[in-house]
Amino acid sequence: MGALESFNALPAERLEAELLACCAAPAWGSAVAAKRPFADRAGILAAADTASRALSWPEVLAGLSAHPRIGERAAGDSKEAAWSRAEQSAAAQSADDTTRAELIAANREYEERFGHVFLIFASGRSQAEILAAARARLGNDEAAEQAIVTDELRKIARLRLERVLDAL
Numbered sequence: 001m002g003a004l005e006s007f008n009a010l011p012a013e014r015l016e017a018e019l020l021a022c023c024a025a026p027a028w029g030s031a032v033a034a035k036r037p038f039a040d041r042a043g044i045l046a047a048a049d050t051a052s053r054a055l056s057w058p059e060v061l062a063g064l065s066a067h068p069r070i071g072e073r074a075a076g077d078s079k080e081a082a083w084s085r086a087e088q089s090a091a092a093q094s095a096d097d098t099t100r101a102e103l104i105a106a107n108r109e110y111e112e113r114f115g116h117v118f119l120i121f122a123s124g125r126s127q128a129e130i131l132a133a134a135r136a137r138l139g140n141d142e143a144a145e146q147a148i149v150t151d152e153l154r155k156i157a158r159l160r161l162e163r164v165l166d167a168l
Contacts, residue, residue: 006168007044008037018164023157024066025059028052032161041165048161052154057146063153064116069107070130099127106134113138114145121155 001009010018012033019029031051038044055063110118118134125133137145 003165003168004038004041004044007165019161022048022160022164023052023063023153025055025063025153027055027059028063028157044165045158045161048158049154052150052157055150055153057150060146060150060153061116063157064119064149067117067119067156069117070103070120070122070134099131103127103131103134106131106138110134110138114142116149119149119152119156121152121159123159 007015015033015036016029019032020026023029028048028051031054032044032047035043035047038047107118118137120130120133122130137148140148
Protein backbone atom coordinates (compact mmCIF):
# COMPACT_ATOMS: atom_id res chain seq x y z
CA MET A 1 0.00 0.00 0.00
CA GLY A 2 1.36 3.41 -0.93
CA ALA A 3 1.46 6.54 1.20
CA LEU A 4 -1.76 7.92 -0.30
CA GLU A 5 -3.70 4.75 0.35
CA SER A 6 -2.22 4.46 3.83
CA PHE A 7 -3.13 8.06 4.66
CA ASN A 8 -6.68 7.58 3.42
CA ALA A 9 -7.02 4.34 5.42
CA LEU A 10 -5.57 5.54 8.74
CA PRO A 11 -7.97 5.01 11.63
CA ALA A 12 -9.43 8.34 12.78
CA GLU A 13 -7.61 8.28 16.15
CA ARG A 14 -4.20 7.66 14.55
CA LEU A 15 -4.84 10.25 11.85
CA GLU A 16 -5.77 12.81 14.50
CA ALA A 17 -2.52 12.13 16.39
CA GLU A 18 -0.46 12.40 13.20
CA LEU A 19 -2.13 15.66 12.20
CA LEU A 20 -1.82 17.18 15.68
CA ALA A 21 1.92 16.47 15.50
CA CYS A 22 2.00 18.51 12.30
CA CYS A 23 -0.07 21.39 13.67
CA ALA A 24 -1.39 21.64 17.23
CA ALA A 25 -4.51 23.53 16.10
CA PRO A 26 -7.25 20.87 16.23
CA ALA A 27 -9.31 22.76 13.64
CA TRP A 28 -6.50 22.29 11.12
CA GLY A 29 -6.38 18.54 11.59
CA SER A 30 -10.15 18.25 11.50
CA ALA A 31 -10.32 20.20 8.24
CA VAL A 32 -7.67 18.01 6.60
CA ALA A 33 -9.22 14.77 7.86
CA ALA A 34 -12.68 15.81 6.67
CA LYS A 35 -11.45 15.93 3.06
CA ARG A 36 -10.51 12.22 2.96
CA PRO A 37 -10.26 10.28 0.78
CA PHE A 38 -7.71 12.13 -1.31
CA ALA A 39 -7.03 11.33 -4.95
CA ASP A 40 -3.35 12.23 -4.73
CA ARG A 41 -0.58 13.66 -2.53
CA ALA A 42 -1.02 17.12 -4.04
CA GLY A 43 -4.64 17.07 -2.87
CA ILE A 44 -3.58 16.34 0.71
CA LEU A 45 -1.08 19.19 0.68
CA ALA A 46 -3.58 21.58 -0.92
CA ALA A 47 -6.15 20.69 1.76
CA ALA A 48 -3.52 21.35 4.43
CA ASP A 49 -2.68 24.75 2.95
CA THR A 50 -6.37 25.66 2.70
CA ALA A 51 -6.97 24.54 6.29
CA SER A 52 -4.02 26.64 7.49
CA ARG A 53 -5.24 29.76 5.75
CA ALA A 54 -8.74 29.28 7.21
CA LEU A 55 -7.59 29.20 10.84
CA SER A 56 -8.92 31.93 13.08
CA TRP A 57 -6.38 33.82 15.17
CA PRO A 58 -7.32 31.88 18.36
CA GLU A 59 -6.78 28.65 16.39
CA VAL A 60 -3.37 29.90 15.21
CA LEU A 61 -2.50 30.64 18.84
CA ALA A 62 -3.45 27.04 19.68
CA GLY A 63 -1.04 25.94 16.97
CA LEU A 64 1.68 28.16 18.43
CA SER A 65 1.28 26.60 21.86
CA ALA A 66 3.30 23.56 20.78
CA HIS A 67 6.26 25.56 19.43
CA PRO A 68 9.25 26.38 21.63
CA ARG A 69 11.02 29.67 21.35
CA ILE A 70 13.52 29.81 18.50
CA GLY A 71 16.83 28.66 19.91
CA GLU A 72 15.24 26.67 22.72
CA ARG A 73 15.26 22.90 22.60
CA ALA A 74 11.80 21.32 22.44
CA ALA A 75 11.30 19.03 25.43
CA GLY A 76 9.82 15.57 25.38
CA ASP A 77 9.93 12.53 23.18
CA SER A 78 6.89 13.26 21.02
CA LYS A 79 7.14 13.27 17.23
CA GLU A 80 6.43 16.99 17.24
CA ALA A 81 9.26 17.73 19.70
CA ALA A 82 11.70 15.66 17.65
CA TRP A 83 10.68 17.52 14.48
CA SER A 84 11.08 20.86 16.22
CA ARG A 85 14.57 19.93 17.39
CA ALA A 86 15.51 18.83 13.86
CA GLU A 87 14.07 21.97 12.26
CA GLN A 88 16.09 24.21 14.55
CA SER A 89 19.27 22.13 14.75
CA ALA A 90 21.06 23.53 11.70
CA ALA A 91 20.27 27.08 12.75
CA ALA A 92 21.44 26.41 16.29
CA GLN A 93 24.77 25.08 15.03
CA SER A 94 25.28 28.20 12.92
CA ALA A 95 25.06 30.62 15.83
CA ASP A 96 27.80 32.14 17.92
CA ASP A 97 27.27 33.21 21.53
CA THR A 98 26.57 36.82 20.56
CA THR A 99 23.92 35.85 18.01
CA ARG A 100 22.30 33.46 20.52
CA ALA A 101 22.14 36.22 23.14
CA GLU A 102 20.70 38.68 20.62
CA LEU A 103 18.09 36.12 19.57
CA ILE A 104 17.04 35.58 23.19
CA ALA A 105 16.62 39.36 23.55
CA ALA A 106 14.69 39.60 20.27
CA ASN A 107 12.43 36.72 21.35
CA ARG A 108 11.71 38.50 24.64
CA GLU A 109 10.98 41.81 22.89
CA TYR A 110 8.77 40.06 20.33
CA GLU A 111 6.76 38.26 23.02
CA GLU A 112 6.28 41.50 24.95
CA ARG A 113 5.10 43.28 21.81
CA PHE A 114 2.84 40.58 20.36
CA GLY A 115 1.98 38.32 23.31
CA HIS A 116 3.13 35.02 21.76
CA VAL A 117 6.27 33.22 20.67
CA PHE A 118 8.12 34.33 17.56
CA LEU A 119 7.35 31.70 14.93
CA ILE A 120 9.38 31.25 11.78
CA PHE A 121 9.92 28.42 9.34
CA ALA A 122 13.46 27.73 10.56
CA SER A 123 14.43 24.88 8.24
CA GLY A 124 17.39 25.91 6.12
CA ARG A 125 17.91 29.23 7.89
CA SER A 126 20.85 30.35 9.99
CA GLN A 127 20.38 31.94 13.40
CA ALA A 128 21.62 35.23 11.90
CA GLU A 129 18.85 35.06 9.27
CA ILE A 130 16.28 34.23 11.95
CA LEU A 131 17.52 37.09 14.12
CA ALA A 132 17.26 39.52 11.19
CA ALA A 133 13.70 38.35 10.51
CA ALA A 134 12.72 38.72 14.17
CA ARG A 135 14.07 42.25 14.27
CA ALA A 136 12.32 43.18 11.02
CA ARG A 137 9.02 41.72 12.18
CA LEU A 138 9.10 43.76 15.39
CA GLY A 139 8.17 46.73 13.18
CA ASN A 140 4.97 45.09 11.96
CA ASP A 141 1.54 46.07 13.14
CA GLU A 142 -0.63 43.41 14.74
CA ALA A 143 -2.59 42.53 11.59
CA ALA A 144 0.49 42.19 9.40
CA GLU A 145 2.25 40.06 11.99
CA GLN A 146 -0.75 37.78 12.44
CA ALA A 147 -0.80 37.15 8.68
CA ILE A 148 2.92 36.31 8.70
CA VAL A 149 2.60 34.01 11.72
CA THR A 150 -0.33 32.21 10.11
CA ASP A 151 1.72 31.61 6.97
CA GLU A 152 4.80 30.49 8.93
CA LEU A 153 2.59 27.99 10.79
CA ARG A 154 1.24 26.81 7.41
CA LYS A 155 4.74 26.19 6.07
CA ILE A 156 5.78 24.26 9.19
CA ALA A 157 2.59 22.16 9.16
CA ARG A 158 3.06 21.38 5.47
CA LEU A 159 6.68 20.26 5.97
CA ARG A 160 5.63 18.03 8.84
CA LEU A 161 2.71 16.61 6.87
CA GLU A 162 5.13 15.75 4.07
CA ARG A 163 7.22 13.88 6.65
CA VAL A 164 4.14 11.93 7.78
CA LEU A 165 3.36 11.01 4.18
CA ASP A 166 6.97 9.99 3.54
CA ALA A 167 6.88 7.70 6.58
CA LEU A 168 3.68 5.87 5.56
